[in-house]
Amino acid sequence: MKQKVALVLSSGGARGLAHIGVIKELEKHGYQINSIAGSSIGAVIGGIYAAGYLDEYINWMKKLHKLDVYKLMDFSISTQGFIKGEKVFSELKKFIPDMNIEDMDISFAALAADPKNRKEKVFKSGSLFRAMRASVAIPGVILPGRVNDIDLVDGGVVNPLPIDHVQRASGDVLVVVDLNAAPSGTGNKHKNDEHSSYQQILNKLKKSLGVSIKEPLKKQSKLSYYDILNNSVNLMQEKLSELTIRIHKPDILIKIPRDTCRTFEFYRSEEMIKTGREKFIKAIENK
DSSP: OOEEEEEEEEGGGGHHHHHHHHHHHHHHHTTEEEEEETTTHHHHHHHHHHTOOHHHHHHHHHHHOHHHHHHHHHOOOEEEEEEOOOOOHHTTTTTTTOBGGSSSEEEEEEEETTTOOOEEEEEESBBBBHHHHHHHHOOOTTTTTEETTTEEGGGTTTTTSSSSGGGOTTTTTEEEEEEOOOOOOOOOOOSSSSSOHHHHOOOOOOEEEETTOOOOSOOOSSSOHHHHHHHHHHHHHHHHHHHHHHHHSSEEEEEEEETSOOOTGGGHHHHHHHHHHHEEEEEEEOO
């Protein structure tokens, strides 16, 4: 019989494509994934896998170029965020049908945060797409997912590594993928020296609205609004993840440094899937 796995997939933007590599290596090594819990991109990858459509998602992702990613950003002028977050899910629905979480073959839990009531929201039933949409709503960037008249935001805000919500079975192996590990120190070779990824997106939004953009004469030493937001969220998720890992002690822990890939660099899918595979192999070799 195959070794059963309880899989936990963390938040972390486009780094989450590494989750795919880990899943593929688990299958290759003869493991059987029985349950999944995920936050943000972890909820998306985990949900799509549990629904049985991961290969279709991979084929779609591999076709995306940088411009395609920008085209999927449906900009908004709302005070709650500058990306609506609906267009990408509309595209997913073209090849992934919505379904009730409780009807899927693999136990699945998606995490979102309820900032008004100061608590986490755990989706273990109901619409898969509703759960995924709520879980990826980065505060101040992507509009909240509204469920039962409640605004829900990114699960990473309250629980970036939801180990406490994955269903366990006797004798299973707890496998955890942490996308918020400390920076590797090598930096991101795709880094833009002038603007963070958030600033580039904001500039594109301004252009679409006909607002002129004044470029600085020299590189500014102060962080922009979105640099501060991005760095603060990253720091918060890193520290929360470290604490969760110390408490729960996974059987297999795969660490993906947070400087491996930027939040919206989904056009780097093949590279990130390969990274996930390599990090998994390294983790089990060092076990």
